[in-house]
Amino acid sequence: MKKWLALPVLAIVLLLGYVVAGPFLAYNGIRDAVQAQDTAVLSRHVDFPQLRANLKAQLDDYLVRRAGVDAQSSLFGAVAVRIASGLAGGAVDTMVTPAGIGALLQGRSVWHRASGGGVTDNTYEHAAPTDPLREPEYGFESLSRFTATVHGDGGAPVTFVLSRDGLRWKLTDIRLPLTTSG
Numbered sequence: 001m002k003k004w005l006a007l008p009v010l011a012i013v014l015l016l017g018y019v020v021a022g023p024f025l026a027y028n029g030i031r032d033a034v035q036a037q038d039t040a041v042l043s044r045h046v047d048f049p050q051l052r053a054n055l056k057a058q059l060d061d062y063l064v065r066r067a068g069v070d071a072q073s074s075l076f077g078a079v080a081v082r083i084a085s086g087l088a089g090g091a092v093d094t095m096v097t098p099a100g101i102g103a104l105l106q107g108r109s110v111w112h113r114a115s116g117g118g119v120t121d122n123t124y125e126h127a128a129p130t131d132p133l134r135e136p137e138y139g140f141e142s143l144s145r146f147t148a149t150v151h152g153d154g155g156a157p158v159t160f161v162l163s164r165d166g167l168r169w170k171l172t173d174i175r176l177p178l179t180t181s182g
Contacts, residue, residue, distance in 0.1 A: 023146035026169040047170040054173040062178040
């Protein structure tokens with residue numbers, strides 16, 4: 001009888017362990033896909049529609065704040081903010097797709113090579129670009145929301161937000177270090 005009770009308890013413990021380990025596995029899957037420049041694997045870990053919507057909202061907010069109240073109060077300023085918002089939204093729509101991410105990764109690799117980065121002693125070998133997702137600070141915001149924050153070369157934090165949908169964790173937001181000062 002005890003064997004039959006242990007089986008459901010073991011299943012629940014394993015399921016909870018998988019749910020808790022899920023965001024770490026997803027983040028590392030994203031990191032590995034970026035390093036390998038594999039957009040097919042990356043696509044499995046990213047909710048592109050949600051990510052696009054969240055990035056558009058961040059950029060719209062940034063543009064409105066950057067323009068300020070004075071610019072928005074005039075007809076010309078309001079139109080300019082609207083046009084800038086449309087351009088930013090179009091850029092997000094273009095770049096936050098599997099093909100767009102692939103182009104960014106390819107451009108990153110080309111820029112790395114063109115700028116002389118990654119030169120090694122071996123003429124035929126080229127070192128990979130640095131890992132942009134290194135040394136994250138992890139944290140659960142809730143049972144279905146997980147963040148991993150990395151600091152760029154300038155020290156500005158970029159936070160990757162993973163959300164749980166059932167048992168799967170996917171990247172749904174990237175909180176960019178957008179400031180209105182300066």
